[in-house]
Amino acid sequence: MSELVTLQTYLGTWAGSDAARKAVAETVTAIAEAGIGIAELVARGPLEEGLARIRGTDPNAGGDAQKELDVVAEERIRAALLPTPAAFLASEESEELIPLNPRGRLVVAVDPLDGSSNIDTNVSVGTIYSILPYDPAVHADPVSAVMRPGVNQVAAGFLAYGPATILVATFGEGTQVFVHDRRSGDFVLARAAVEIPVETKEYGVNQSNARQWHAPMRRYVEDCLAGKEGPRGKDFNMRWVGSMVADAFRIFTRGGVYVYPGDKRKGYENGRLRLIYEANPVAFLVEQANGGATDGTTRILDITPHHIHQRIPLVFGSKAEVEKIASYY
Numbered sequence: 623m624s625e626l627v628t629l630q631t632y633l634g635t636w637a638g639s640d641a642a643r644k645a646v647a648e649t650v651t652a653i654a655e656a657g658i659g660i661a662e663l664v665a666r667g668p669l670e671e672g673l674a675r676i677r678g679t680d681p682n683a684g685g686d687a688q689k690e691l692d693v694v695a696e697e698r699i700r701a702a703l704l705p706t707p708a709a710f711l712a713s714e715e716s717e718e719l720i721p722l723n724p725r726g727r728l729v730v731a732v733d734p735l736d737g738s739s740n741i742d743t744n745v746s747v748g749t750i751y752s753i754l755p756y757d758p759a760v761h762a763d764p765v766s767a768v769m770r771p772g773v774n775q776v777a778a779g780f781l782a783y784g785p786a787t788i789l790v791a792t793f794g795e796g797t798q799v800f801v802h803d804r805r806s807g808d809f810v811l812a813r814a815a816v817e818i819p820v821e822t823k824e825y826g827v828n829q830s831n832a833r834q835w836h837a838p839m840r841r842y843v844e845d846c847l848a849g850k851e852g853p854r855g856k857d858f859n860m861r862w863v864g865s866m867v868a869d870a871f872r873i874f875t876r877g878g879v880y881v882y883p884g885d886k887r888k889g890y891e892n893g894r895l896r897l898i899y900e901a902n903p904v905a906f907l908v909e910q911a912n913g914g915a916t917d918g919t920t921r922i923l924d925i926t927p928h929h930i931h932q933r934i935p936l937v938f939g940s941k942a943e944v945e946k947i948a949s950y951y
């Protein structure tokens with residue numbers, strides 16, 4: 623059997639003696655380590671009953687009910703990032719940026735616990751991160767460093783806490799999958815270059831919202847449901863976990879398309895997912911794995927954010943299917 627590559631050795635080779643890359647490597651290592659602790663808490667499930675409880679009555683910055691574990695996860699990440707070269711943290715759970723290392727030259731945006739409405743159901747939840755460069759000489763205000771189109775990301779990824787704790791990461795050179803080896807404690811490289819199949823017969827969407835969708839989305843799903851006899855000429859399968867990290871990992875494994883469109887409900891005009899710490903990192907990972915990511919028509923990574931917590935309609939996965947969806951709009 624060939625030599626195992628750990629996250630540490632992978633990052634050591636990738637960064638070499640490049641100071642900027644070393645800073646990114648250190649930051650991702652800290653997030654991965656925080657993830658191991660969060661995975662342990664998630665795995666205690668009902669034994670940590672209090673953590674799945676909704677916190678107070680106020681929603682979080684993104685407008686969702688906040689669970690105890692959302693807040694604990696954010697705190698674990700913040701603490702892990704303090705000694706790294708990250709200057710600020712943007713988080714779903716905090717209205718404002720959280721200051722970290724005053725000499726840092728990176729900003730990190732996270733969804734500390736994606737899919738947290740599922741904590742008590744024992745399906746995968748995860749942590750999503752996006753890393754951008756920060757230069758105080760250019761960005762007088764750190765918020766302006768975060769409010770840039772996703773093409774500026776230097777690294778992105780997510781941890782999914784499922785049967786295995788996995789890290790899907792990109793440093794701009796393809797997309798890699800690492801698996802946390804509970805025996806050695808290391809993240810071990812399992813897939814060095816993820817390739818999302820271009821074509822698919824599998825889509826994922828919360829179909830209970832169908833009556834709220836706009837016409838293009840309704841037509842797209844109707845055509846999938848029509849199967850072989852319909853205009854698509856093939857039978858489709860539908861899969862929806864309702865934890866984006868889990869749905870994304872399935873797409874990285876066997877292709878498919880994930881769709882959370884904007885709809886007619888108040889507050890859902892731009893769908894549900896947040897641009898900066900959900901759509902952008904996933905779009906970066908997907909593109910690096912030869913997939914596509916749009917808001918229906920426009921490439922996610924080209925969109926200039928106007929608010930840290932803004933939502934964006936999101937379509938990502940197998941390239942040909944993402945393009946097909948654009949043709950309905």
Ligand code: AHM
Nearest residue numbers: 686736737738739828864865866867
């Ligand atoms: P969260 O970050 O508050 O968990 O919200 C994002 C989640 C995604 O993981 C998931 O795909 C989506 O919301 C599910 O939304 P819905 O319950 O409307 O189907």
Ligand code: MG
Nearest residue numbers: 733735736737
């Ligand atoms: Mg979340």
